[in-house]
Amino acid sequence: MAALGDREILYIGIDGGGSKCRASILNSDNRVLGTGISGPANPLHGYAQTIDSIVRSATLALSDAGLPPQALGELVAGVGLAGVNMPSLYNEMDAWAHPFKQMFLTTDQHSACLGAHRGGDGAVIIAGTGSCGYAWVNGEARLLGGHGFPHGDKGSGAWMGMEAVKYLFLALDGLAEDSRLKDELLSALESTDAQQVFERIGGKSSSHYARLAVPVVEYAEAGDPVALAIVSDGASYINDLADKLFEMNAPRLSLIGGVAPRLKQWMAPHVVERVAEALDPPEFGCVYFARQCVAEAASGSAGAIEADGKALFG
Amino acid sequence: MAALGDREILYIGIDGGGSKCRASILNSDNRVLGTGISGPANPLHGYAQTIDSIVRSATLALSDAGLPPQALGELVAGVGLAGVNMPSLYNEMDAWAHPFKQMFLTTDQHSACLGAHRGGDGAVIIAGTGSCGYAWVNGEARLLGGHGFPHGDKGSGAWMGMEAVKYLFLALDGLAEDSRLKDELLSALESTDAQQVFERIGGKSSSHYARLAVPVVEYAEAGDPVALAIVSDGASYINDLADKLFEMNAPRLSLIGGVAPRLKQWMAPHVVERVAEALDPPEFGCVYFARQCVAEAASGSAGAIEADGKALFG
Numbered sequence: 001m002a003a004l005g006d007r008e009i010l011y012i013g014i015d016g017g018g019s020k021c022r023a024s025i026l027n028s029d030n031r032v033l034g035t036g037i038s039g040p041a042n043p044l045h046g047y048a049q050t051i052d053s054i055v056r057s058a059t060l061a062l063s064d065a066g067l068p069p070q071a072l073g074e075l076v077a078g079v080g081l082a083g084v085n086m087p088s089l090y091n092e093m094d095a096w097a098h099p100f101k102q103m104f105l106t107t108d109q110h111s112a113c114l115g116a117h118r119g120g121d122g123a124v125i126i127a128g129t130g131s132c133g134y135a136w137v138n139g140e141a142r143l144l145g146g147h148g149f150p151h152g153d154k155g156s157g158a159w160m161g162m163e164a165v166k167y168l169f170l171a172l173d174g175l176a177e178d179s180r181l182k183d184e185l186l187s188a189l190e191s192t193d194a195q196q197v198f199e200r201i202g203g204k205s206s207s208h209y210a211r212l213a214v215p216v217v218e219y220a221e222a223g224d225p226v227a228l229a230i231v232s233d234g235a236s237y238i239n240d241l242a243d244k245l246f247e248m249n250a251p252r253l254s255l256i257g258g259v260a261p262r263l264k265q266w267m268a269p270h271v272v273e274r275v276a277e278a279l280d281p282p283e284f285g286c287v288y289f290a291r292q293c294v295a296e297a298a299s300g301s302a303g304a305i306e307a308d309g310k311a312l313f314g
Numbered sequence: 315m316a317a318l319g320d321r322e323i324l325y326i327g328i329d330g331g332g333s334k335c336r337a338s339i340l341n342s343d344n345r346v347l348g349t350g351i352s353g354p355a356n357p358l359h360g361y362a363q364t365i366d367s368i369v370r371s372a373t374l375a376l377s378d379a380g381l382p383p384q385a386l387g388e389l390v391a392g393v394g395l396a397g398v399n400m401p402s403l404y405n406e407m408d409a410w411a412h413p414f415k416q417m418f419l420t421t422d423q424h425s426a427c428l429g430a431h432r433g434g435d436g437a438v439i440i441a442g443t444g445s446c447g448y449a450w451v452n453g454e455a456r457l458l459g460g461h462g463f464p465h466g467d468k469g470s471g472a473w474m475g476m477e478a479v480k481y482l483f484l485a486l487d488g489l490a491e492d493s494r495l496k497d498e499l500l501s502a503l504e505s506t507d508a509q510q511v512f513e514r515i516g517g518k519s520s521s522h523y524a525r526l527a528v529p530v531v532e533y534a535e536a537g538d539p540v541a542l543a544i545v546s547d548g549a550s551y552i553n554d555l556a557d558k559l560f561e562m563n564a565p566r567l568s569l570i571g572g573v574a575p576r577l578k579q580w581m582a583p584h585v586v587e588r589v590a591e592a593l594d595p596p597e598f599g600c601v602y603f604a605r606q607c608v609a610e611a612a613s614g615s616a617g618a619i620e621a622d623g624k625a626l627f628g
Contacts, residue, residue, distance in 0.1 A: 086509070144487045144489070145483075145487060145489075147483045147508060147511075147512060147516070148512065148516055148517075150464045150476070151476060151479045151480055151483065151515070151516060152480070152483050154480075162464070162465060165465045166465055166466070166468075169459075169461045169465065169466045170468075173458045173459060173558070174558060175458070175459075175551075175554045175555070175558065194461060195400070197461075198461060198462065201465070202461070202462055202465060203462075237489075240489045241489070244487070244488060244489065
């Protein structure tokens with residue numbers, strides 16, 4: 001078993017969201033020494049579970065790297081979390097008596113953006129269950145969208161699922177045209193009538209709705225007009241996000257999440273041609289963030305990244 | 315104080331919904347002898363509260379009529395309730411060991427429709443917090459819409475509020491045009507930015523969203539293009555409901571609820587010219603329903619109104 005010497009500082013990047021928390025320990029060459037995955041880590045849904053998931057993923061990453069659990073106290077952690085663009089949650093998490101040598105906290109959008117552009121300036125559009133746009137340029141953040149389900153997050157999987165369910169109810173009442181999508185949705189919801197559809201999906205969480213995005217995208221790809229109308233409307237919103245992010249002079253734009261890359265085929269050509277692959281995953285972005293914080297502290301500069309996170313909230 | 319003799323059967327009509335329960339005792343000439351209003355009576359939100367509200371409104375109506383509380387057991391009750399188009403809730407309520415001489419249970423749509431057409435055939439479009447269409451023709455019910463918030467109930471107050479909030483988030487991100495409606499919505503939500511809007515309304519119930527329908531309709535009446543787009547879309551759905559109800563040969567159509575009459579100005583002329591005033595309120599419809607049940611029982615006919623309510627569910 002290897003032991004942490006005083007040769008180099010090891011960084012751990014921890015990316016936490018509503019469904020899981022992923023940690024990677026990197027050496028100074030950005031080589032992954034170990035990775036750990038644990039449960040949900042969104043402080044909006046529970047502080048205790050969030051810190052438990054963070055510690056658990058970090059301990060698993062240490063074990064994966066062949067390092068002992070007590071090495072936790074020697075790691076410098078960059079933590080990117082969903083939910084902490086709410087200042088109250090940021091402050092709560094930032095006040096945590098964490099077990100690391102140092103911890104630097106930011107939003108999951110910021111860490112995803114830093115990861116996608118290998119620590120450099122750029123923008124991301126994240127569309128999975130939810131959706132948002134984020135740019136980090138010249139030390140300034142801009143967050144667009146991300147207002148939540150069902151009143152926001154257009155173009156996301158949950159939004160597509162909701163649009164599909166709205167259509168399904170109309171079609172079942174004879175108030176919208178029939179389509180193959182209707183039959184597919186009924187089948188996906190194991191339903192034959194509106195009452196059953198209501199019981200399967202009514203009042204359910206965004207992730208339930210997001211599952212219906214799969215048939216919507218597939219049927220759109222097969223040319224179904226109803227599905228096409230939904231994905232086109234979603235793609236048009238993603239175009240609008242992209243145009244706003246370009247206005248900020250973001251040098252690169254990446255599409256992240258399970259849904260965004262699938263929508264590319266319906267997005268505007270001038271947007272698509274400027275989309276660049278994400279270079280590294282969000283955990284790497286967490287490490288880049290922590291390194292920037294350490295470097296700025298060493299240079300004595302308060303820099304763009306305020307300790308109270310104010311610069312992060314766009 | 316009057317006492318119930320054996321001269322005539324007194325009927326009580328009880329109309330229960332998500333916010334209140336209203337009871338009226340009618341004599342055989344449909345004269346109101348007494349009225350009582352109590353709290354919520356939607357069994358979807360609680361069985362105990364529902365039966366409590368029913369008994370309370372009935373007791374208040376007895377008192378208003380100058381009759382003693384023990385006269386409850388001499389009243390024939392027609393009860394129209396929200397929620398009981400779900401068979402499980404219908405059966406639960408129907409199995410209640412009620413305090414009346416007899417109780418006949420139906421949906422609030424059915425009682426509203428019978429009230430609007432003084433016991434005759436016809437159709438109603440109900441749009442307040444929620445929305446639906448309902449026709450009762452030749453002993454057959456047809457329910458359209460009414461699938462709930464936020465996936466259904468287009469054209470309702472809650473739907474208009476949701477559309478307004480979606481627009482507001484887009485406008486705050488610079489992704490939709492500014493309008494006077496934006497400022498009005500911010501003021502109604504006592505907010506100045508997206509974070510505050512989210513805290514005021516995000517994840518709130520349909521009735522919170524429905525409150526925003528007031529500025530939407532007012533601004534549409536004043537010509538605001540964003541508000542006009544919302545109400546026009548809602549009115550177009552109401553038109554579609556009306557056309558489907560006309561296909562059922564409903565001899566009359568009435569618009570009921572806080573929102574439906576306000577949308578008339580944006581509805582299609584061929585629909586508007588066929589809209590007729592509701593003749594009586596829903597509590598009267600509850601009494602008409604109970605009388606029909608009693609008459610059919612007396613004639614030995616099972617009739618169109620099944621004891622298990624199956625005919626009601628459209």
